[in-house]
Every structure is written in C-alpha cells, then in structure tokens.
Amino acid sequence: MKIRTSTIFLALVSAALLLSGCQSGEDTSSQPQSVEERAQARWDHMIAREFAEAWSYYTPGFRETTSAEEFATTVRKRPVRWEDATVVARDCEGDRCEVVVEVSYSVPQAPAGLNNVRGKRELTETWIRTQEQWWYSDSG
Numbered sequence: 298m299k300i301r302t303s304t305i306f307l308a309l310v311s312a313a314l315l316l317s318g319c320q321s322g323e324d325t326s327s328q329p330q331s332v333e334e335r336a337q338a339r340w341d342h343m344i345a346r347e348f349a350e351a352w353s354y355y356t357p358g359f360r361e362t363t364s365a366e367e368f369a370t371t372v373r374k375r376p377v378r379w380e381d382a383t384v385v386a387r388d389c390e391g392d393r394c395e396v397v398v399e400v401s402y403s404v405p406q407a408p409a410g411l412n413n414v415r416g417k418r419e420l421t422e423t424w425i426r427t428q429e430q431w432w433y434s435d436s437g
Contacts, residue, residue: 332424332431333384336396339433340382348372356425356432378403385419392426 335354342351348369352360355368381401388395401417423434 330430332389332394332396332426333387335431336387336398336422336424336433337382337384340379340384340398340400343372344379344382346373354433356434357428359435376404378405380415394424394426394431396422396424398422 339351339354342348342354349365351372352363352365352368355363379400379402383399384396385399386397398420399417400420401415403413403415424431425434426432
C-alpha cells in the first residue's frame with residue numbers, strides 16, 4: 298500500500314490544528330476575542346439579566362473591588378430595562394477602544410402614562426486590552 302507524502306502532511310496538519318484548539322482545556326470557540334464580540338456579549342448578558350456573566354467582562358481591577366453579587370444588586374435596582382443592543386462602531390488606538398452601542402430600553406417603573414415609553418440611544422463605551430483580552434471599563 299503506497300501512501301502519498303502530501304496525504305500524510307495533510308493528516309498531520311489537520312491533527313495539529315485540531316489539537317491546538319484543545320491545549321488550554323477551554324472551549325475557545327465560545328470565548329469572544331474581538332472588542333466588538335466582547336461588547337456585544339456583555340450587552341447580551343445585560344439584556345438577559347445575567348448580571349454575573351456581564352460582570353465577567355469588566356476590567357480585572359473592577360472585578361477585584363466589586364463582587365459579582367454587588368454588581369448584580371446595583372444593576373437590578375436601576376429603573377431601566379434594556380431590551381436590545383447592537384454594536385454599531387468602534388474606534389481603536391492601541392490598547393484602547395471606544396465602542397458605540399445602540400441600546401433600546403424601557404422604564405417599566407416610571408410614573409403612570411410614562412411606563413410604556415420606549416427609547417433608543419447610542420452609548421459610547423471604553424474598552425481596554427490587558428492580559429491579552431478586551432475588558433469593559435466603566436470609568437472611561
């Protein structure tokens with residue numbers, strides 16, 4: 298049985314690529330890497346009211362000083378209800394990005410007559426890259 302060198306090479310390359318995805322022991326396909334993906338993922342968690350998950354996108358310094366439980370408690374008290382968010386633009390310089398997100402919201406606890414009001418606005422967020430990852434910085 299004769300096997301071609303190119304067939305063996307392709308098999309080795311395929312195996313190496315497959316194994317490289319397993320090296321860290323984590324499923325990297327579910328970990329957004331670009332600043333746009335991370336910004337969108339944070340907002341998706343905020344909309345789903347998964348505040349502990351959203352907290353995990355904040356800078357390491359923020360997470361050292363504010364627990365996930367404290368963050369969730371603070372955010373739950375806000376009168377606004379986020380309904381949709383879409384990253385629409387980014388402007389990066391080095392390890393700092395300004396990310397523009399269009400957010401749709403309502404204020405269900407507003408006074409009678411105003412509680413059905415819906416709004417949409419663009420928010421500009423600051424994201425910084427540290428520890429080889431993008432993190433949301435609420436301090437701007």
